[in-house]
Amino acid sequence: MSRIGKKAVTIPSGVTAEINGQAVKVKGPKGELSFVLNDLVLASKDESGSIKVDPIDQSKNARAAWGMSRTMIGNLMKGVTEGFQKRLEITGVGYRAAVQGKNLQLALGYSHDVLYPIPVDVAITCPKPTEIVLAGIDPQRVGQVAAEIRDFRPPEPYKGKGVKYAGESIVRKEGKKK
Incomplete structure (x- = not known):
């Protein structure tokens, strides 16, 4: 189990995030960034205002891409707010x-x-x-x-x-x- 992947990425105030299939697009005060997720993981927005990443199955490759994908989405959030x-x-x-x-x-x-x-x-x-x-x-x-x-x-x-x-x-x- 990925300890990093389990954590949801909170969306800071002033930032808008869109998820279209495997593409995640984030807009913030410093600019706009996007990232295309690996096919082995799924991202979804929950009602608490955060993005959750889950592997599609428990294969080794899916679990490996899980934590990396969550970190990439976290970097998008940090980039558009702090840089x-x-x-x-x-x-x-x-x-x-x-x-x-x-x-x-x-x-x-x-x-x-x-x-x-x-x-x-x-x-x-x-x-x-x-x-x-x-x-x-x-x-x-x-x-x-x-x-x-x-x-x-x-x-x-x-x-x-x-x-x-x-x-x-x-x-x-x-x-x-x-």
Whole structure:
């Protein structure tokens, strides 16, 4: 039994949710999101103002999709009310970031600056030259954009220079011995 799947997803005030077959559409103050459920689970709205997800049978695949589907619907609710945020930190001498128009300009030790076009559905700000804050309503898109920016210069294990997630610990290696 999925302990996560058993819990109903409450619909916050100011949010409208529609269920059409396997499609769940949620509208809130920050925007609109939708998700298509797996065929192995069924979603239904109950009279208490929440969405309940149930597996169609007790097969292993249906139970596996049950908790994931409930979490995805919960992420839709959180996205349209609060939104999602990721922080990136830049470590290294001369490494910095700045938002210029519709591009994120990154100086990461290359012979040229890296220009990353800012997607429409993700907001990027740089409160400090060594910090990047990404915000959006879709957790997958925010995470994908953060991963793409991190891929320009992932943190290296000897000095820890590069772009890392805030709170990420870099396993450091010892240098050469003489």
